[in-house]
Structures are given as C-alpha cells and as structure tokens.
Amino acid sequence: MQHIYSNPTFQLACDQFKLIADYLNISPDLRDRLMFPKRSITVAVPVRLDNGTVRVFEGYRVQHHLSMGPTKGGTRFSPSVTLGEVAALAMWMSWKCALAGLPYGGAKGGVQCDPRRLSPGELERLSRRYLAEMIPFIGPHTDIMGPDMGTNEQIMAWFMDTYSARQGYTVPEIVTGKPLSVGGTYGRRESTGRGVVYLIERAAHLINLKLVGGTAVVQGFGNVGSIVARGLTHKNGMKVIAISDVSGAYRNEDGIDVRAAEQYTKEHGSLEGLPGAESFPPDELLTIPCDVLVPAAISGVIHGKNAAKVQCRILAEAANGPTTVEADKIFFERWQDVFVIPDILCNAGGVIVSYFEWVQSLQSFFWRETEVVDRLFRVLEQSFGAVIKRSKEQKIPHRIAALAIGVEKVMRARTQRGLFP
Numbered sequence: 001m002q003h004i005y006s007n008p009t010f011q012l013a014c015d016q017f018k019l020i021a022d023y024l025n026i027s028p029d030l031r032d033r034l035m036f037p038k039r040s041i042t043v044a045v046p047v048r049l050d051n052g053t054v055r056v057f058e059g060y061r062v063q064h065h066l067s068m069g070p071t072k073g074g075t076r077f078s079p080s081v082t083l084g085e086v087a088a089l090a091m092w093m094s095w096k097c098a099l100a101g102l103p104y105g106g107a108k109g110g111v112q113c114d115p116r117r118l119s120p121g122e123l124e125r126l127s128r129r130y131l132a133e134m135i136p137f138i139g140p141h142t143d144i145m146g147p148d149m150g151t152n153e154q155i156m157a158w159f160m161d162t163y164s165a166r167q168g169y170t171v172p173e174i175v176t177g178k179p180l181s182v183g184g185t186y187g188r189r190e191s192t193g194r195g196v197v198y199l200i201e202r203a204a205h206l207i208n209l210k211l212v213g214g215t216a217v218v219q220g221f222g223n224v225g226s227i228v229a230r231g232l233t234h235k236n237g238m239k240v241i242a243i244s245d246v247s248g249a250y251r252n253e254d255g256i257d258v259r260a261a262e263q264y265t266k267e268h269g270s271l272e273g274l275p276g277a278e279s280f281p282p283d284e285l286l287t288i289p290c291d292v293l294v295p296a297a298i299s300g301v302i303h304g305k306n307a308a309k310v311q312c313r314i315l316a317e318a319a320n321g322p323t324t325v326e327a328d329k330i331f332f333e334r335w336q337d338v339f340v341i342p343d344i345l346c347n348a349g350g351v352i353v354s355y356f357e358w359v360q361s362l363q364s365f366f367w368r369e370t371e372v373v374d375r376l377f378r379v380l381e382q383s384f385g386a387v388i389k390r391s392k393e394q395k396i397p398h399r400i401a402a403l404a405i406g407v408e409k410v411m412r413a414r415t416q417r418g419l420f421p
C-alpha cells in the first residue's frame, strides 16, 4: 500500500507490528488505528546562511498516539531523515514508553540537514526556526521534545528558549535533555548508555557470561555508543576491540583506549586517524567474533544477509531498529547462541530519564543523581523481568515479548477510552 510514510524504516516498524498483531490476535479494525500515526506535521524551515542566502530545510514531527497522555520523543538532525523514518521512530517510541510504563504516546521529529556542515550560528537559527514552526502543535501537556541523533543539550536549550520567549515566561517542561543550568536533570546525557550497560550486565548474569576480560564491539561512537564503551571497559573490565562512526571502523585486538578515543573525537570531530587502532572496512564490524555486540547507530544494519554471520553472545540494540525482520527470524533459530536485548527495552534509559526530567521540571523540585540512577535501574529491571518472563512462558523471542507488552498496554487504553464520537 502506498502512503505518505512509504520508506524502508517505516516498513520495518509495520512488519514488526503485524507480527505482534497476529500474535495478539488484534482485530482488523484496531490494527490500522494502532499502526498509523495520529498526527504528522511537515514544515518548511527557512534559514539565513552565513553567506547571506536563505535555504529552506524540511522539518517533521510525528505524534503516534494520544491515548495515554502527551506524546514524547526526540528530534533528529540528519541528512537522510524523512517523514517515513520519523513515523517509524514515533511508533517505536509508543511501544517503548508503554513497555517502561511511562504515561506517554510516542513521537519523533527531524530536520533534513547535516548539522556538521552548519556553522554554530546557522545551527542555532535552524533549531529556533524549526521549534517556532512547531509551536502550534506542541506543549508540555501535548508533545514534549527531547534529543536524538544529531541534536544535543545546546539545541534543547534553544528549543526551550524559543518556546518560552513566545509564552512570555520560562517553560522548562517543554523539552527534556536540557542543560542542568536551565532545569535539566542529572544523568540525562548518560542515561541511554547507562541503561544499555545495566541490561548487558543483567543478560550476562542470566546466561552465565563473565564480562571481565570479555570482548565487545560498538557500532556508533556518539552520545550512546561512547558511554556504552566506557561502561563496558571501565566498569566491567571488558575489552572494546572495535568501534566505528561516520568516518569508518577501527580495531585493536588488545582493546581500544575508550577515554582516549572520546577525547580524540572531541578534538578532531570524528574517529578518523585514531591512534592505536587500525582502520578496516565498516561492513566487517558487525561480524567480528565478540561477547557483546552493540549496534548504536542507525536502523536496518543487521539484516537477512549478515545475521547468520553475527558472532556474539549478547546483541544489545542501543540504536532504534538496527535488526530487520529477516534477521530476527535467523536470531530466533539461534536463540541459544545469541541473547537479543531488543531496542525498545535496551535503549529505553534515555526516555525514562527524560520522563524524570519532565516530572522534575513540572514540579520545580529536583532530584540528586543517585536518585535518578536508582529509579532508572528500577524501571529497567521491571521491564527486563517482564520481557524475560513472557518470553520464557510463551516460548517467544525477546523482541516479540517486549513489543507485545507495549502494544497491549496501548491497545487496552485505546479500547477502554472507546472510539470518539
């Protein structure tokens, strides 16, 4: 079926949903209501560039469902972002929030741009104008933005400032992932990576895998990948033997110095030329033998052609949608070799701490970092336990269990509220 969302990532999210709908026996009239986004907004974002010309960027926001509270989700600045990709990410946010028990529907937004090619001034003008175009559609009780790929604390501060300037007073609860100085929370920046590491530890415990001295491979070295790499090495004594970013892939069998790599990317903008590591073809990264494999970049990277060659004990999906449905079928047959921590569970730490930040902003009552981390782990523990229990009891893959729990909660809210009018 052709529609405005047609795109491989949206197709992946729909294919996953259809499997769940069959498994849960969802009636045909409810399927489309649950799958298609409630609202999609596309805006033109005109920005004056430093050379004096004006360029119009395309901006999107998709609000997937409104049945359980406001919508919540990040904003992605990337050259490849499309309405269909944003719609898929919004749908995943819905199941992710429901699985974690957060009172939100899913949303996601994006601007088609390459933030690394914009000057700081251009980036600020783009961020402010995108947010200004979105003002009629968002609000602290309607839709709350947060960070995603290509956006950061500074951009969240500009979003918050632009919204507040229109209201005439400060509205910190309109975005999460803000700097601490303007009402952000302790631990948001580290939250996604920290959650991934926590769940890897839990999975390792379940399958009796000793992490100390083990090996890990991390795809993507942004806010999530670098923090996971740090947690696996410094906290768990693992060796990160290969990492990658947009510039390429880099390996060292004796272990990459993660802190030095973080410092290097800060100074050079990417991992290109990283000392103490050898560059190799990025498409070999995911099939390197290792104990823990962490895709922390983009969607669709593990597919029907490479899934059988993946050689890890734990696949920790820090990215959204890294594994296709074809690859999932292969992993289901290999369930005794590979323990999959599905994305909507694995990377939920980010939105969980975003929820904590929204609560703190609404109440103007702030928590200490230990309280944030403690509560984060408690929510993750509960979700992890529920997924493992359902998977064991019904002999279904972890992803089906995780999605089923999320979809069921949304469906219950939908049907209990009834159809309007």
Ligand code: GLU
Residues within 6 Å of the ligand: 072, 073, 074, 075, 144, 145, 146, 147, 148, 149, 176, 177, 320, 347, 348, 350, 351, 354
């Ligand atoms: N971008 C994050 C995700 O994909 C969450 C954004 C937020 O905190 O709202 O889960």
